[in-house]
Amino acid sequence: MPTKKRPRRNNRAKTKTQHEPAPGGTSGGAGERAGKIQVRMFRVGFGDCFLLTLPTAQGPRYILVDCGVHSKGNIKLEGTSLLEKAFDNIAQVTGKKLSIVIATHPHQDHISGFGSFAKQFGEFSISEVWMPWTEDPDDPQAKSLHDKRTTLVSRLQAHFAALGMSEDIGPAAAVANMAGNAPAFQALHSGFGVGAKVRYFKAGDLAKEPAGIQGLNVSILGPPTDQKFLAQMDPPANDHYLRLRGGDTGGAGMVEPFDRQQWSFAKEDPSLAWPELPEAYKKELRSRANSAVDELAFALDQCVNNCSIVALLSYQGLNLLFPGDAQYGNWESWVKSSGSASLLSGVSFYKVAHHGSVNANPKEALEKMPDAKFAAMMSTQSRPWPSIPAPGLLPALDRKTGKQWVRSDAIAISGAPSAPAGTVVPPVFQEGDFWFDYFVG
């Protein structure tokens, strides 16, 4: 495997977990890991796929948090998509037994695998499937949010397609991330056809010993249901910019405000002294003319992120926080509450929200986490969005975790963007073929 040269602090880190961990999470024969919670972060490209192994008296239990990759941030190893490799690894490690599958929110880069591998998941034994309440088909409010979103997404896609815009970058990429998730949802809502119990969660819920895992408690901190925060999940109401290019009237193509034959005016006409605008200026005007829809796409994208399940798993006295892609609106709903400080000060592991974007890891939350007493994992990649992860967040993570954090793109994959040169992988993270393992506690 091509590996980037990175400074190592400690020889021990060179011990790669080449071998799959034996059931029980006691791989590599390292005694110190016995009985510890294991978090495996796969490098899938731009997307989240985390496998948790909980040691129990009855043997290991497995929880899968998300399994997806953005179609424009998808990367391959030896000709095979890394998400597929991750899936194979999951099947192998777990012996096709998952206690809980959590789909944090309806974005491709978190759930595409549930669709692509729906058939294979159908050969698993799965006890529970968890989704945010905003996906509950029996909740009228959720349904309304969902319908609105679906309509907007399909119209935005049509719009970008009509413009011939590439889905590789920018707003069209954000929309692509929201589209094509039907197969994944079909699988999730049906409990993968294997009788898994499908549960929908909202802020304030507490799952006690879910899937029969004794001693496990999961507090759900998001998504909220308060009216005040609903707006953060509700697609923008004033979508009148989408009336353009057909939109509500069902027509296709552009509105031409005046008959061109009659009114459009040629520069060459000598009777009218009207200087031609410089081309650069006209170009700026045209880009503004297109920007309304771009901004709508991003606003909608944020709404979906704010639907993320934020789950705090408590087991063996340790607390693992998985906030999905929650952005500020979701965090805001609970981080200001009086209980948040005690929750956050007890965090032992943190899954960095939204691939390390600028407003998904609010200072007020990060600051409440205990100094140098927790580790963090960030699944990230600078494609399709070069501004992710946000540079300002990285020093804050260094400081808060005592440099005990790792980014998925520190695993070099040829042909894929990777972490900046000089990125250090702390020895507490065991590097595998295309994943990092962390043993909590």
Add this chain to the structure above:
Amino acid sequence: MASPDSTSGRASLPPKSPKPRPIAPASYRPLKAYAFDPSQGKYFGNYMTLNVKYERLQPGPIGAQIAVIDYDASNDCYYEPVNLDEDAILIRDGLDPSESDPRFHQQMVYAVVKETIERFEFALGRPIRWRAARDPKDALYRGKLRIFPHCMQEANAYYDPSLHAILFGYFAAPADDELNLPGQTIFTCLSHDIVAHETTHALIDGIRPYFMEQTSIDTPAFHEAFADIIALLQHFSMTDNMRETIAGTRGLLEMGELAPYAQPGSKGAQINAEIARDNPLVALAKQFGSAMKLRAGLRSAIGTKPGSHELETKTEPHDRGSILVAAVFDAYFTSYLKKTHDLMSLASAYAGASAELHPYLVNRLADAASKTAKQFEHICIRALDYCPVTDIRFGDFLQALITADYDLVPDDPYGYRSAFIDAFRSRGIRPFASSYSEEALRWGGPQVKDGSSLQCFGMNVSLQQQMADEDFRAAQEHNAKIITNFAKQHAVELGLDPIAENCKIDVFSFHPVLRTAPDGRPLLEMVAQVLQTLTLPDEGGKPAAKVHGGAALVFNVDGTVRYAIHKSANRLAALQAAYRAQLSNHSALSPYCDVSNAQVNFRALHRGY
């Protein structure tokens, strides 16, 4: 005049010149426009003629201050420009209102923009200037605001400072539109309201360019609210609109009986007087807002019961701005009722409650409503010169209003100032002053230790209007030097931070102004803006952040500093860090872009982000 060879001794009449004697140029150019927008048909005086100052125009129209350019960026084409100097157009006061002729759109946009500019020039007592050109190479239409009446297919219109332009959108009417046919094209440039609103953004930006910096939740809200206050007051100042409204309802008269403007035991005018269920002026204001469903939010608070804690919870710029709009209109309605109280009392004494309003009475009421609106508009615009240079807060605006009006009308015969103070207090707008008394709200002069005054000698306070262009430029260069030296010398007395390597000052705006007080006094003075730029040490490789403070100075004609309205850059630096963090947390776009140097973005703001 005798001919040179008048040897005959007889004075002969000179031969009649073959050229006709020149006719003095017209003062005004009448142009037709919609008073509201096309959906209002011919009701409520919707067809009106605006008299704008006459100027020679090129096709476009392109005049000295604005260039209407009908380039459609969505369709990448130009539409035929109107030539307003064409005889056939001149003779009929401009083209008749028409939705389907782009040339009428160009005419209407030109007329409304020009009308708005003229109101500002009258109130400010000087010619207006647009934001300085960003790029010297961008010489085309330099010094002119570019207006694109059909720029993009979007239900939006906004002022774009980087393009020096106002961009108007057009869009197909939605299926649920009650006034228009589904699919019919709606033009934002045909809404008087929207054109006045956007022009006001551009005008504020020319007068106070640093208000574009988002330094607090008040700054974008102020820009929005002020633009809307002006757009609304322009409607109210049209007597025809008022007459139709007042004649069509009896609400005003009844309200006078139900809610007298002054209640026993209360001090001064009662602010809640106008909060009647059916105040037609309130209804009218909301109707303007809903016409195109674009600015309704800003008007949502007009006529609502004031709540003194609303500002604490409202952070969205339109919500927050609506409180400022409502406060100004509270004051306006109160003043109007106070002025017409005698008429209403007489009318109800002589006629039964069921009688129609007598047309004479309607005229008097309409005159009072529109005259009061004009005065309020002037007070608000004049206050801009008395606002701080950066970081405008609603409370600052109240202080600016009170100070500006006091300067011009010291005796306040109609009680406008107390109406403003009561209205702002009721809406919970808090200035940084020791109390709500007029004296406490008025800005102070420079802080000189011995209490003496500070004088800047040698300024050339001559009016631009009376000078040749090159003389005026020379005078301005001279003034720039003098005021800059003065500000550097007296930085601390003027309320600025001490000058340091990382804390420099610069005078970027100075204008002689001539205002005429209602009692006929000419008021000649100099207004100047001093900018203080604090450069913060950079953190971890980021470019150094700059924070702007400064002082707005008002000089007497002899150079004495009457007011030094200042903001400390060092104090702002601390406040802004927290605000910007909040801004980046809340922006829908921020995960994908950088908001560290946030500027007010009207494009996004008008879309509701």
